[in-house]
Amino acid sequence: MESVIDIHVHIQPWEEMRPEARAKIGKGPAEQAALAALMHRPDEILARMDRAGVERIAMINYVAPDLMGFTAAVNEFAAGIARHAPDRLIPFGGVHPRHVADPGGEVERLRELGIRGLKVHPPHQEFAANAYLFELPGLGRVYEKAQALGMPVMVHTGTSVFPGARNRFADPMPCDDVAVDFPDLTLILAHAGRPLYMESCFFLARRHPNVYLDVSGIPPKRLLQYLPRLPEIADKVLWGTDWPSPGVDDLGANLQDFLALGLPLEVQRQVLRGNACRIFGWPP
Numbered sequence: 001m002e003s004v005i006d007i008h009v010h011i012q013p014w015e016e017m018r019p020e021a022r023a024k025i026g027k028g029p030a031e032q033a034a035l036a037a038l039m040h041r042p043d044e045i046l047a048r049m050d051r052a053g054v055e056r057i058a059m060i061n062y063v064a065p066d067l068m069g070f071t072a073a074v075n076e077f078a079a080g081i082a083r084h085a086p087d088r089l090i091p092f093g094g095v096h097p098r099h100v101a102d103p104g105g106e107v108e109r110l111r112e113l114g115i116r117g118l119k120v121h122p123p124h125q126e127f128a129a130n131a132y133l134f135e136l137p138g139l140g141r142v143y144e145k146a147q148a149l150g151m152p153v154m155v156h157t158g159t160s161v162f163p164g165a166r167n168r169f170a171d172p173m174p175c176d177d178v179a180v181d182f183p184d185l186t187l188i189l190a191h192a193g194r195p196l197y198m199e200s201c202f203f204l205a206r207r208h209p210n211v212y213l214d215v216s217g218i219p220p221k222r223l224l225q226y227l228p229r230l231p232e233i234a235d236k237v238l239w240g241t242d243w244p245s246p247g248v249d250d251l252g253a254n255l256q257d258f259l260a261l262g263l264p265l266e267v268q269r270q271v272l273r274g275n276a277c278r279i280f281g282w283p284p
């Protein structure tokens with residue numbers, strides 16, 4: 001198997017994270033401290049990737065000051081870490097349209113900073129993915145500018161158990177509006193809606209040419225229970241682990257579990273690498 005691209009890894013400035021949120025990650029105080037330090041050590045991150053056979057990771061960050069503690073400074077953080085290995089560390093950042101005066105201008109600023117994609121997290125940012133149709137027009141400016149600049153937008157889909165998360169925003173179907181209104185925007189539905197909305201995500205990926213799913217956060221051993229028709233949309237599915245989120249212990253172990261499913265080689269290639277290369281314009 002050639003080198004793998006993990007589209008969903010949380011390299012984040014843990015010092016910004018609220019204590020209640022950090023407690024939810026678990027893993028015990030010693031490992032917590034080690035992980036918090038690791039977030040600032042690109043060489044160690046790269047060494048872990050090498051051990052797991054991972055060529056590139058997308059480092060997922062977003063702005064959610066109220067619920068998680070993450071401010072707009074996460075963008076400088078992610079761009080800064082990526083500068084150590086721009087070919088391998090792909091920074092995703094975020095714009096919270098309620099916390100910035102000019103959301104479209106902020107997307108431009110992030111692109112100039114080196115941010116390659118955006119993350120929208122409805123249950124943690126407390127708005128629906130289609131809130132631009134209602135009370136949050138600034139969110140439309142974010143999608144519009146991301147579309148114009150060719151920046152993929154990843155949207156968290158499915159429930160969250162972090163303290164304070166609003167799971168009325170967990171349903172992926174509002175992303176149907178985004179795909180209709182911004183047809184040239186690449187949308188990645190993170191977690192494929194797990195654990196409640198996989199069928200909706202499967203529908204959206206089949207309906208819209210630029211909508212993809214990532215399988216992060218789904219236990220790989222049970223992937224085909226969650227997405228039994230995955231091979232039918234193999235050109236729309238992206239590998240991701242969500243490491244080091246609650247319940248995800250290792251980049252490499254997840255990968256071995258996925259390979260052990262015995263999916264056709266061509267499906268494995270598309271999911272683990274080919275689809276991400278197509279989205280980002282990397283050589284296959």
Ligand SMILES: [Zn+2]
Nearest residue numbers: 008010060242
């Ligand atoms: Zn995540």
